[in-house]
Amino acid sequence: MIYRETGNFVTNYFKDREIFPLKFDKVVVILGLLYLFLYVPTTSEYFLSAHVIPILAVGLATVGLNILTGLTGQLSLGTAGFMCVGAFGTYNLMLRVPDALMSLPFALLLSGIFAGLVGVIFGLPAIRIKGFYLLVSTLAAQYFVWWFFNSYAWFLNYESSGVVAIAPKFYDYWGLGNFLGVDMQGYPARYLLALVICIGLSYFAKNLLRSNTGRNFMSVRDRDIAASVMGISVPKAKLLAFFISCFYCGVAGGIYSFLYIGNVDLMIYEVDRSFTILFMLIIGGLGSISGSWLGAIFVYEFPIIFTWVGDFIFQGAFNTAVVENVSNMVYGVFIIALLIREPGGFAALWATTKQKLRMWPYPH
């Protein structure tokens, strides 16, 4: 009823290749973007700093992992390690390159390239190793990167505590803040930068999915031998997937450290985070960009909302440890239930809903 496909006639090839071919979709996307760009920055600092910006960071990492695991079928548990490369790379670029040459957005993207190259190095074994055996390579990346930054204090500028706070001058953007009269270190400005990067990279990922390269990735995922018989270079596809995926993770790590918590801390890039991001991917649905974002929102918000609801109902009758344990239990059961009911994750749920909306109110 509200979701119609009839009456949308494609009259040229350009229209045939649109991401959102339906008028309804276009209106929703434009309204959504307006909401994100105009309304969300005016909400409270707390909401931005505690909910929106971290979701943008982990969501971007999820999209990155999606390219590697969902699209190319290479299971990875090194996401947090690659995020770590991104965070440390951004920090060192900002610290060591003269201010006149470097600004935060460029540092984020450049460190993403570093992370991508590290990803390619640890992706090399993927040419020979397949399936679960590949876990060993990505886990080696995770642990090695963590150990590397932990052992060589140069990367943290010899900070003995192991955590460096990010200096306010890093948010200078060549004096743009002064010029516009905006506090560039404030959360609205940070949010907008993160949002622009995330939307840009999601758009790129969405197009990658529909491109020749993306189809190559998918054929490698579905049957690598068949793909190579068809003339697709499997090693090239795998390494390219590693590069792009780790690029995303690197940028996400930079955003997480610079735009969210405001310090570079090794402790937040432990292997647990890799698992969290894999959860986001699975719950969101493999191979779907919007699904990755939904999964990221859900997994990030679940413990927060659970604790909040628990506090509201029981008024703090239980201590935090009990709440955390019950939260873990409910979360675990929910994941299993979701996998049983809908292995395709939120993306598949959304597709079913869309189908139902199309038919509504006549289900046949």
Place this chain on the structure above:
Amino acid sequence: MDWVYLIEVLVGGLMSGVMYSLVAIGFVLIYKSSGIFNFAQGTMLLFASLTFVKMTENGIDFWTSLFIAAGIMVIFGVVTERYVIRPLANQDLLALFMATVGLATFQEGFSQFIWDSDVHGLQMSKFLDIGLLDPAPIFMSDHVPWLDILIPKFDIFASLVAGSLIVVLAFFFQKTKTGLSLRAVSDDHMAAMAVGIPLQTVWAVVWAVTGIIALVAGLLWAERVSVSFTLIEAVMKALPVILIGGLTSIPGAIVGGLVIGVGEKLGEIYLADVFGGQGIELWFAYFMALMFLVFRPQGMFGEKLIERV
């Protein structure tokens, strides 16, 4: 090079390798029979040993607690098979893997919810009067004059337990009817079902057996470290072991464990200086496994896959 020191390192490495193997065997059993990469192995260790320790702390004697804990692990295994594995049969391997990660999350919360999140020490010598559980180590120089090394008695005990566990498992697999159907299922699901082997029952048995192995491994790990949240990390230690050994091979899990145990110790001693930092055992096991797999992608004893389009 100091040969005596080298021998001490080797022995220590072998002993810690045994501990890794114990966790790895559970992994391999489940992977072999159902193709599931069971990430919940670490939390099973935690759950089993926590259940046991809490019971002994409440004054129940050793053997009763052991049997009750084993019973709980069997029930847990059967329930897992019924409500997690069976509905997910024939799903994508990644979905099954994530389901076990979900199971691990649940179990992590569950075991700390019904018991507690404290660190518990476990000293089996308090319950069992076995000389090998005595905390004093063996001074090898008392027996062999030139061999001036220490061997903790508990490590020998752990190796003996691991050895007998493997013998029991081998007997179970080779000589019993259930073992025969287990082997059939691991060879080919469809063929096994076609000749009338109940797949669900076999999976339930595998999960139950894995639960008992987790109990044994959990107790040995607990005696060495302690019963706490950190036991979950045993699973990360066992990962390179099973990958080196090959996911489908129990001998592989044992040999892989020993290789990783020895390699880790040697790496820490002889390579730490090269890398200019301590703590390389964090990634060295993975690195070894990686190097190994590059040359032999199916692991040491893993089945070589013949792929067709």
